Amino acid sequence: MAPLLQSSQPWVEKYRPKQVKDVAHQDEVVRVLTNTLETANCPHMLFYGPPGTGKTTTALAIAHQLYGPELYKSRVLELNASDDRGINVVRTKIKDFAAVAVGSGQRQGVYPCPPYKIIILDEADSMTEDAQNALRRTMETYSKVTRFFFICNYISRIIEPLASRCAKFRFKPLPEEIMSNRILHICNEEGLTLDTEALSTLSSVSQGDLRRAITYLQGAARLFGSSISSKDLISVSGAIPREVTEAIYAACKSGDFDLANKEVNNVIAEGYPVSQMLAQLFEVVVEEDDISDEQKARICKSLAMADKCLVDGADEYLQLLDVVSNTMRALCNMPQEFSYDI
Secondary structure (H helix, E strand, O other), X not given: OOHHHHOOOOHHHHOOOOOHHHOOOOHHHHHHHHHHHHHOOOOOEEEEOOOOOOHHHHHHHHHHHHHHHHHHHHHEEEEOOXXXXXXXXXXXXXXXXXXXXXXXXXXXXXXXXXXXXXXXXXXXXXXXXXXXXXXXXHHHHOOOOEEEEEEEOOXXXXXHHHHOOOEEEEXXXXXHHHHHHHHHHHHHHHOOEEOHHHHHHHHHHHOOOXXXXXXXXXXXXXXXXXXXXXXXXXXXXXXXXXXXXXXXXXXXXXXXXXXXXXXXXXXHHHOOOHHHHHHHHHXXXXXXXXXXXXXXXXXXXXXXXHHHHHHOOOOHXXXXXXXXXXXXXXXXXXXXXXXXXX
């Protein structure tokens, strides 16, 4: 077994890119930020996009490449959603850090060391609206000595006055090819064996989130050793096996309600999360070529209603049974006699 498996360091941290140019797939972002590093002329920035696509990694890489290890701690303030970031923190901690001027920028070795500090606000979309409003004046007042990096998943949750003051960078979900290349690199470093099917499965269950994919890979390596199969990855990720989803769908196509009810009971008895089952059933329906668009629309509407009910705290068994019943009705071209909300 590879010696690293004895190490306690998460692979997500070990293989986190240390330089902006190493960030995968975000070509436009890397191109602009590379120029920023060369000129040391940095605006306020807003990074947004799905989880695990490199937003925080890019912000930290810029800060490290600007200041180096010696000045990083004194020039960079990083706050995460786990910190208290209400209006009082903006008025005290952030304002106090932003207000202090630093010496004129003098390059130290390979580091530009520009004459401003950086405040990184990770998961900024979880900040209260009052706190965001309080930042507006701080950003304007101390713009000569401080730059703000906002990182969020949903740009719609950032108030417009803040968003308009920043250069915006959208981080795209990673395609399977890019993710597979990175995973294979880690496998080579760690002495792991991953076949083509397992690689495809890992990309599928992680849904463009490289951080999640690396975490699943490390978990599987610790549980199953250096040779990892597709089944091992499904087990670690908590995804429902494909055959279980297909059995539910096949029962719906059969038109036999007793058989469908039996499959629903099996899903509940195995403890599979129904919200996950709905997501995987959605994929099966969308990929199905033998049914019409109208049938797909009826089934997807049923899935959406059930998902909303689950979020509101409805019973999992009843919601899955409702989906199965409506799917069976759609596949067998039975009329929708009535519509209701549970």
